[in-house]
Amino acid sequence: MIKFTAVRPLLWTENLDDTIGFYTRVLGFELMGRNDGWQWASLRKDEVYIMLSQPNAHEKFDKIGFTGSFYFNVDDVDELWEDLKTKTKICYEIETFDWEMREFAIYDNNGYILQFGQPVDSIGNTE
Structure with a gap:
């Protein structure tokens, strides 16, 4: 049986710097890694991990959103x-x-x- 060990949401953002700022300054996350070429970042607070990215070129993208x-x-x-x-x-x-x-x-x-x-x-x- 395969064991799932974690979920790490990848949140799309149109402004990586603003979003990194919100999560680090307001919520106290730590920037773990960043790649400006990919427009991607990884954040952590305690045992919670979040990734940020500009929308993927392979995805149909109209606007930032999540249901x-x-x-x-x-x-x-x-x-x-x-x-x-x-x-x-x-x-x-x-x-x-x-x-x-x-x-x-x-x-x-x-x-x-x-x-x-x-x-x-x-x-x-x-x-």
Whole structure:
């Protein structure tokens, strides 16, 4: 049986520098690698990896877009909310939902929805 070990989204952007700036300055990602000839970059924060690229010449491209969102599990969603709520465009404010998750969502500089959540039963635990 083949084991899947990770997923690394490749987000298209029309401006690589702006997108690297958003993820490094606003969200605290580290630039792991960059190739300007390919218009590609790799970013990391803790155990989360994201790649960025200008749209591939082999793909039909009209505009930046994604029919979904990227959901990040974090260990202190309230602290992250306090940090990001005035730095970013908000999709929805922090809330505790019936499915026992406390979460919020923002838009990145390309319009991708980034959701951040934490299970309610882990809030306040100092394990």
